[in-house]
Amino acid sequence: MKTLQPRTRIKMCGLTRECDVDAAVAAGADAVGFVLYARSPRYVTPDRAAVLARRLPPFVTPVLLFVNPDPEEVLRVRDTITGAIVQFHGDETASQCVQANRGYAYLRAVRIRADDPAPAGILHTMVSEHERALAFVLDTYAPEYGGTGHRFDWTALPPLPQTHVVLAGGLTPANVGEAIAMLRPRCLSLTVDVSSGIEVTGHKGLKDPDKIAQFAAAVRAADTCFSSAQRESCPESMSVDAYLALTTAPLSLG
Numbered sequence: 242m243k244t245l246q247p248r249t250r251i252k253m254c255g256l257t258r259e260c261d262v263d264a265a266v267a268a269g270a271d272a273v274g275f276v277l278y279a280r281s282p283r284y285v286t287p288d289r290a291a292v293l294a295r296r297l298p299p300f301v302t303p304v305l306l307f308v309n310p311d312p313e314e315v316l317r318v319r320d321t322i323t324g325a326i327v328q329f330h331g332d333e334t335a336s337q338c339v340q341a342n343r344g345y346a347y348l349r350a351v352r353i354r355a356d357d358p359a360p361a362g363i364l365h366t367m368v369s370e371h372e373r374a375l376a377f378v379l380d381t382y383a384p385e386y387g388g389t390g391h392r393f394d395w396t397a398l399p400p401l402p403q404t405h406v407v408l409a410g411g412l413t414p415a416n417v418g419e420a421i422a423m424l425r426p427r428c429l430s431l432t433v434d435v436s437s438g439i440e441v442t443g444h445k446g447l448k449d450p451d452k453i454a455q456f457a458a459a460v461r462a463a464d465t466c467f468s469s470a471q472r473e474s475c476p477e478s479m480s481v482d483a484y485l486a487l488t489t490a491p492l493s494l495g
């Protein structure tokens with residue numbers, strides 16, 4: 242029986258330099274994020290984001306991260322960067338996201354408090370409100386919105402079999418394998434999103450090429466483990482029919 246073995250995707254966020262974009266691409270990143278939030282230490286101007294995004298080969302997606310932006314700015318920046326996806330990481334409502342992004346699908350951050358024992362409530366609200374969200378970026382709550390290097394309690398997440406999940410917050414080459422083992426079987430798809438964990442220690446916004454390579458290698462290793470464990474311990478692993486039945490079933494947050 243033909244089985245689906247979806248791999249974990251990789252997003253590297255908060256890039257500010259050409260060399261870091263090149264290192265992320267070389268390591269096999271699927272997406273790279275540019276922070277267009279002026280209060281972030283990783284802020285890049287729209288012009289700079291456009292310059293950096295032009296280095297990307299086809300099929301590596303530029304992500305434009307905004308926090309409570311002026312809607313006009315979102316359109317202006319997005320229209321200058323081919324193929325970009327917008328990520329809303331602030332307090333924007335669903336209608337503000339849709340309006341600012343002219344109806345196109347977007348990434349929606351869900352900021353989960355580190356000590357939240359039951360994030361199902363906030364997830365359920367966000368998933369039901371943001372019908373146009375392509376995926377949900379599950380990140381650790383912080384007053385400064387994101388990029389803190391702190392993780393929340395992944396073990397408290399409910400199964401999300403119909404949601405494309407982007408896991409963020411405190412991921413590193415050392416812990417990303419554990420995150421994948423725990424969450425990949427429970428989501429429709431999993432992307433891991435890292436910023437602090439691939440930075441030069443003490444230098445926000447400057448990435449370390451060795452940590453970039455280590456992070457990507459750790460993701461590949463976890464995927465290999467996951468795939469072989471699935472083959473060995475679960476001969477009835479998900480068939481195409483089962484997968485389609487799951488993805489077309491009504492929303493449930495378990």
Ligand SMILES: O=C(O)c1ccccc1NCC(=O)[C@H](O)[C@H](O)COP(=O)(O)O
Nearest residue numbers: 254281386387388389390410411436437
């Ligand atoms: O990176 C920032 O400075 C930032 C500022 C404001 C809102 C969001 C921000 N980053 C969000 C990201 O997408 C990060 O990749 C994500 O929060 C993970 O960050 P980290 O815990 O540092 O790996």
